[in-house]
Amino acid sequence: MVMAKLLIVDDEMDVREFAASFFRKRKIEVITASSGEEAIRIVEKDGPQLVLLDIKMEGMDGVETLKRIKDMGKKISVVMVTGKKPDEDGTFEKCRELGATDYIHKPLKLEELENVVLRILKNVT
Amino acid sequence: MNPYAIPPLITEVILIIIALLVFFKSNTSRINRIFILFSSAMALWLFGYINMYLNNNDAMLALRWARIGFIGIIFIPVFAYHFIVAFLELKRRLVLPIVYLLTIPSLILSQTDYIYGGIKRHFWGFYPTAGRIYIFFLLMFAILFTRGVLLLISHINTESGIKKEQIKYVCLAFGLGTFGIVDYLVKYPIFDIYPFGYICALLFNGLIAFTIIRYRLMDITVAITRTGVFVAVYTLVLGLPFAAATLLKPWLIGVFGSQWWMAPLVLMAALATAGPFIYIFLEHRAEERLLHEQRRYQDTLKQASVGMTRIRNLRKLLDLITHIVTKTVKISYVGIYLYNEESNSYVIQVARDKGRMPLPTVAPANPLVSWMTLKREPIIYEEVKRKMQDAISTVHSLLEENMRLLTASVIIPCFLEDKLLGFIVMGDKISGQIYTPDDLNVFQVLASQAALAIENARFFEEAKEMNEQIAQAEKMATIGTMADGLSHQINNRFYALSLIAGDTIDTIKLTDTSQASPEIKEMISSINYALNRIQANVMQGGEVVKGILKYTRKGNEGLEPVSLDQVLDGAIDMLQYKIKLSEIDLVRDYPKETTPRIFGNLVQLQEAFFNFIDNAYDAITERKVTLKEEGFRGKIIVAAQAGANGSLEVTIEDNGMGVKEDNTKKLFTPFFTTKTSSRKGTGLGLYVIKKIITDTHKGKIAIESAYKKGTRFIVELPVAK
Numbered sequence: 001m002v003m004a005k006l007l008i009v010d011d012e013m014d015v016r017e018f019a020a021s022f023f024r025k026r027k028i029e030v031i032t033a034s035s036g037e038e039a040i041r042i043v044e045k046d047g048p049q050l051v052l053l054d055i056k057m058e059g060m061d062g063v064e065t066l067k068r069i070k071d072m073g074k075k076i077s078v079v080m081v082t083g084k085k086p087d088e089d090g091t092f093e094k095c096r097e098l099g100a101t102d103y104i105h106k107p108l109k110l111e112e113l114e115n116v117v118l119r120i121l122k123n124v125t
Numbered sequence: 126m127n128p129y130a131i132p133p134l135i136t137e138v139i140l141i142i143i144a145l146l147v148f149f150k151s152n153t154s155r156i157n158r159i160f161i162l163f164s165s166a167m168a169l170w171l172f173g174y175i176n177m178y179l180n181n182n183d184a185m186l187a188l189r190w191a192r193i194g195f196i197g198i199i200f201i202p203v204f205a206y207h208f209i210v211a212f213l214e215l216k217r218r219l220v221l222p223i224v225y226l227l228t229i230p231s232l233i234l235s236q237t238d239y240i241y242g243g244i245k246r247h248f249w250g251f252y253p254t255a256g257r258i259y260i261f262f263l264l265m266f267a268i269l270f271t272r273g274v275l276l277l278i279s280h281i282n283t284e285s286g287i288k289k290e291q292i293k294y295v296c297l298a299f300g301l302g303t304f305g306i307v308d309y310l311v312k313y314p315i316f317d318i319y320p321f322g323y324i325c326a327l328l329f330n331g332l333i334a335f336t337i338i339r340y341r342l343m344d345i346t347v348a349i350t351r352t353g354v355f356v357a358v359y360t361l362v363l364g365l366p367f368a369a370a371t372l373l374k375p376w377l378i379g380v381f382g383s384q385w386w387m388a389p390l391v392l393m394a395a396l397a398t399a400g401p402f403i404y405i406f407l408e409h410r411a412e413e414r415l416l417h418e419q420r421r422y423q424d425t426l427k428q429a430s431v432g433m434t435r436i437r438n439l440r441k442l443l444d445l446i447t448h449i450v451t452k453t454v455k456i457s458y459v460g461i462y463l464y465n466e467e468s469n470s471y472v473i474q475v476a477r478d479k480g481r482m483p484l485p486t487v488a489p490a491n492p493l494v495s496w497m498t499l500k501r502e503p504i505i506y507e508e509v510k511r512k513m514q515d516a517i518s519t520v521h522s523l524l525e526e527n528m529r530l531l532t533a534s535v536i537i538p539c540f541l542e543d544k545l546l547g548f549i550v551m552g553d554k555i556s557g558q559i560y561t562p563d564d565l566n567v568f569q570v571l572a573s574q575a576a577l578a579i580e581n582a583r584f585f586e587e588a589k590e591m592n593e594q595i596a597q598a599e600k601m602a603t604i605g606t607m608a609d610g611l612s613h614q615i616n617n618r619f620y621a622l623s624l625i626a627g628d629t630i631d632t633i634k635l636t637d638t639s640q641a642s643p644e645i646k647e648m649i650s651s652i653n654y655a656l657n658r659i660q661a662n663v664m665q666g667g668e669v670v671k672g673i674l675k676y677t678r679k680g681n682e683g684l685e686p687v688s689l690d691q692v693l694d695g696a697i698d699m700l701q702y703k704i705k706l707s708e709i710d711l712v713r714d715y716p717k718e719t720t721p722r723i724f725g726n727l728v729q730l731q732e733a734f735f736n737f738i739d740n741a742y743d744a745i746t747e748r749k750v751t752l753k754e755e756g757f758r759g760k761i762i763v764a765a766q767a768g769a770n771g772s773l774e775v776t777i778e779d780n781g782m783g784v785k786e787d788n789t790k791k792l793f794t795p796f797f798t799t800k801t802s803s804r805k806g807t808g809l810g811l812y813v814i815k816k817i818i819t820d821t822h823k824g825k826i827a828i829e830s831a832y833k834k835g836t837r838f839i840v841e842l843p844v845a846k
Contacts, residue, residue, distance in 0.1 A: 012617060012620075014624065015620060015624055018621075018624040018625045019628070021632070022627070022628040022631055025631065025632065025635055056613075083620070084613065106616060106617075106619075106620040107616060107620040107663065107664075109623065109627065109660075110623065110624060110627030110628065110631065
């Protein structure tokens with residue numbers, strides 16, 4: 001069985017570090033990216049199965065990154081992470097159209113995050 | 126028939142008409158009554174003499190008529206003197222009774238030849254001749270006349286205002302009447318002059334009647350000037366051609382032949398056309414000179430009026446108006462009253478005074494206000510007083526009394542379109558002169574300009590206030606937008622904290638600490654506990670942020686059916702972070718199933734009710750802190766029932782401190798707040814509620830409150846079909 005590979009994309013260092021630490025304890029390979037551009041490079045090169053994608057980032061935002069990733073045509077699940085409260089500007093719809101697998105709101109408990117990630121990876125691997 | 130009888134006859138008729146006019150003006154005033162008596166004496170005199178003229182062929186009959194006429198003549202000086210006494214309001218004197226006593230012997234002697242010895246024929250008809258005692262009668266007449274006139278003159282300077290002017294007119298009348306002496310002189314053979322005394326009598330009566338009937342007299346100097354100029358101009362217009370026709374007749378015939386009379390006629394036509402213009406020109410020049418002083422301040426006032434509208438500061442404007450008026454017109458007192466919306470009365474704004482305390486307010490029900498609103502012109506105290514004395518109607522005594530309370534000599538209303546904005550109260554002129562019709566005209570101009578200027582100034586002040594309010598509201602809106610961005614940032618921090626703590630807790634869970642020393646185990650346990658506490662705080666922080674976001678969220682304008690429960694739930698949701706809901710009893714008093722749904726905007730209604738309950742809570746807290754009652758428990762009841770026109774009537778009732786009655790009206794104005802504690806709100810809460818209820822939902826809101834007992838808001842909201 002190939003080891004699950006998870007890409008965490010967030011411009012916050014603490015978020016990347018501690019989320020990564022958490023999932024590594026569960027025998028998941030974790031790569032991190034701090035920007036949309038970096039994320040795309042990694043997807044091309046390393047091909048993770050799941051991407052945790054923060055929506056609000058400097059430079060290329062999450063929605064744009066999602067589009068680019070999906071355009072690559074690889075089989076890859078993308079979970080959007082947003083700080084905004086219940087969808088105010090149709091971003092949810094947009095992401096769904098672009099093919100996002102799930103859409104979660106922060107702040108959320110680590111357990112919830114764990115559930116989402118493990119559920120999706122189980123289907124994939 | 127003797128044609129010379131006609132002029133006196135005409136005079137008699139006119140005198141009777143004048144007397145009737147005075148009678149109808151007022152028959153209760155003492156002065157009027159005496160005047161009528163006086164006119165009757167004259168009428169009797171003329172009646173006798175007319176008949177004397179008519180009986181041109183019978184000397185004895187003529188003499189008898191003359192003697193009848195004399196009965197009237199006896200009373201002429203008596204009544205005239207009495208008139209002066211009454212007019213000047215002098216105390217009962219000795220002279221008058223003596224004079225009346227003297228009429229008795231006069232009456233007895235009148236029918237003998239001691240008074241009229243005989244009768245003589247002149248070119249105009251018969252005329253009596255003087256008897257032996259006649260000279261004494263003349264003496265008495267002269268004494269009374271002189272004494273009367275001296276009394277009048279001495280009072281010119283002691284009186285002021287319209288009385289002063291009237292006395293001047295009466296003096297003039299006596300002056301003109303003096304020429305009537307010719308009638309008496311003709312009774313002596315030396316003087317063979319036509320007795321034109323009746324003309325003087327006519328002028329005399331006419332002028333006196335005019336003085337007592339007219340309430341508003343023009344300045345006597347103006348009256349004389351105008352009359353003088355008129356007479357001069359028309360004498361010229363008629364006299365010149367006439368003189369030309371008589372004196373230059375031969376020369377004219379020489380030049381123009383049989384049509385010579387055309388020349389004077391043409392001259393008359395030309396002069397008659399030019400007449401009015403000459404009159405106006407001369408009149409103007411004359412008045413300029415005479416009224417120089419008055420014109421000066423009238424011009425100043427007019428100029429000031431125009432400049433007034435540029436002043437934007439209300440206080441400065443009012444000060445300016447009073448300053449101008451006192452300085453230019455030289456008055457003893459000026460006060461300006463303006464209508465105040467809140468207190469529904471006319472309140473004194475500014476007063477220039479010599480130490481008197483002006484009346485602070487005037488109610489709209491005051492007769493002066495109603496009168497001014499009706500007539501739309503100035504009220505003059507002296508006029509009102511005279512009308513009151515003439516007992517025309519009771520309203521005048523009310524006006525007089527009120528004007529006295531205001532120490533007003535003149536009140537000038539300031540109208541803006543149909544509304545009485547206010548009025549200017551003026552005291553007497555320092556010089557004691559009357560307010561002439563010219564004065565009043567200028568004042569009216571001043572008043573209407575003042576009304577405009579005042580409205581202008583008020584408008585600017587309101588606009589300034591409104592701008593300040595808008596600026597404040599914009600600030601609030603900015604804060605609202607900022608809250609959005611800020612809360613997002615804060616959420617990010619919470620997320621990071623959550624992950625950090627969470628992951629570390631996880632690591633501790635997964636690590637095998639069984640081999641560790643008791644101290645290490647203890648430390649790890651504490652760290653674990655601490656991290657859990659951090660998680661809990663982070664969660665709570667997240668909820669608070671959610672609450673803020675809910676509050677600042679821009680609700681859309683759309684309306685939909687929402688239940689009262691939904692509204693209250695949302696409001697309470699937000700409230701739990703601001704107030705301690707556990708300290709009060711919040712009761713929902715309405716049947717959940719049958720209460721109809723409200724047709725409204727959920728977000729805005731939640732905001733409104735958030736404010737209602739928040740305010741109620743503050744009121745309860747204030748009561749607790751101020752009154753410190755044992756066992757007091759705050760209670761808020763939200764009830765609902767069917768309202769008018771199929772609406773839903775929701776009441777929010779609390780048992781807090783309540784609001785004082787004068788504040789209930791102001792409650793809904795923005796920035797008004799009675800909160801005394803440090804938790805002072807922005808004062809926008811109720812204003813926002815009002816906007817939501819009345820503007821967005823087209824509903825109604827009312828407040829009932831009893832100080833120290835509680836408050837109830839009654840809200841009417843539309844029901845969803």
